[in-house]
Amino acid sequence: MSSFFKDKAVQLLDNVDVKVNGDRPWDIQVHDDRVFRRAVLGGSLGFGEAYMDGWFDAPEMDEMFMRLMGGGVCSHLFIEKASRKLQAVHNAFANRQTVERAGDVAVTHYDVGNDLFERMVDPLMMYSCGYWQNGAQDLAQSQTAKLDLIARKLELQPGMKVLDIGCGWGGAAYHMAKA
Secondary structure, three states, X not given: OHHHHHHHHHHHHHHOOOOEOOXXXXXXXXXXXXXXXXXXXXXXXXXXXXXXOOOEEOOOHHHXXXXXXXXXXXXXXXXXXXXXXXXXXXXXXXOOOOHHHHHHHHHHHHOOOHHHHHHHOOOOOOOOOOOOOOOOOOHHHHHHHHHHHHHHHHOOOOOOOOOOOOOOOOHHXXXXXXX
C-alpha cells in the first residue's frame, strides 16, 4: 500500500518538475518514506507536519513550494478535495459569523494583551510578510526592508498622506511618517 502513496506523490511532483531526492535546490530530499502517505492523505497540513517531523526538506523550500502551489498539487490530494467539499456543505447550512461570535473572536484575538504578539512579531508589531532581499538577517530587518520597498513603489514624498487600512498597531504608518 505504501508504494501507492509514493507513486501518487511522485506523479504529482513530476507534474511540477520537483523530483524526490533530486539534485536541484527545489527537489525534495526524503528522510522518511512515511511522508508520501501523510501528504497524500493529510494534504497540505499533513505535508507541513511531515516537514516539521523532519521527514523531508529541500535546500530552497520557497522555490519548491512555489512549484507545488503554482501547479495546483494540493488540489489533487484526497484530503484537500474532501475538506473543500465538506466545508462548502457546512457553509451552506451554518454560517458561524454571528454578531455574538464576532465579539468573542475580537476578545480572543485583540484583548489578550501585547505580550503574546511581542514574542512572535517584529518590533513594529506587524504580522505580515517580510522582504528578505538585500541582506535582511532577521524579521525586524525584513519588515523594514518591506516597508522601504512599499514607500519606494508608492513614490512617497514629504507631506503626502497614506491611509493604512487594517493597520494593527500602526507600524507601517509610523515607519512611513518618520521616513
